[in-house]
Amino acid sequence: MSAPDDDLDALIAEALHDVRQRLAALQERLDVIRAARAGANDDDEHDPEGSTLSTEWSRAEGQRADAEKELADLDVALERRRAGSYGICVSCGQPIPIERLRLRPAAVLCVPCASRL
Numbered sequence: 001m002s003a004p005d006d007d008l009d010a011l012i013a014e015a016l017h018d019v020r021q022r023l024a025a026l027q028e029r030l031d032v033i034r035a036a037r038a039g040a041n042d043d044d045e046h047d048p049e050g051s052t053l054s055t056e057w058s059r060a061e062g063q064r065a066d067a068e069k070e071l072a073d074l075d076v077a078l079e080r081r082r083a084g085s086y087g088i089c090v091s092c093g094q095p096i097p098i099e100r101l102r103l104r105p106a107a108v109l110c111v112p113c114a115s116r117l
């Protein structure tokens with residue numbers, strides 16, 4: 001079953017919008033933590049508040065890395081959309097079901113290939 005074209009465009013556009021919003025929020029969060037750390041005692045290891053901030057920082061950094069990866073994947077999806085290869089499994093060449101693309105608009109593999117690789 002193939003989806004109408006604007007459906008796919010909307011899907012990618014929406015995912016891009018989401019991930020950009022998430023990135024902006026995470027950047028803000030990192031700025032807040034950075035400011036808090038700058039104001040906190042330098043002696044991180046013996047300062048309970050300092051070590052909480054370090055943990056927070058690592059988590060937010062990790063989430064930002066994930067979001068950036070997702071953004072890069074969506075850029076690839078856009079490229080493939082322009083090239084007319086979006087929604088085609090890069091491994092087996094079969095169409096990726098729309099249900100999967102709805103869940104993961106940046107998916108480049110169909111489910112059987114994704115679980116095999």
Ligand SMILES: [Zn+2]
Nearest residue numbers: 089092110113
């Ligand atoms: Zn496949």
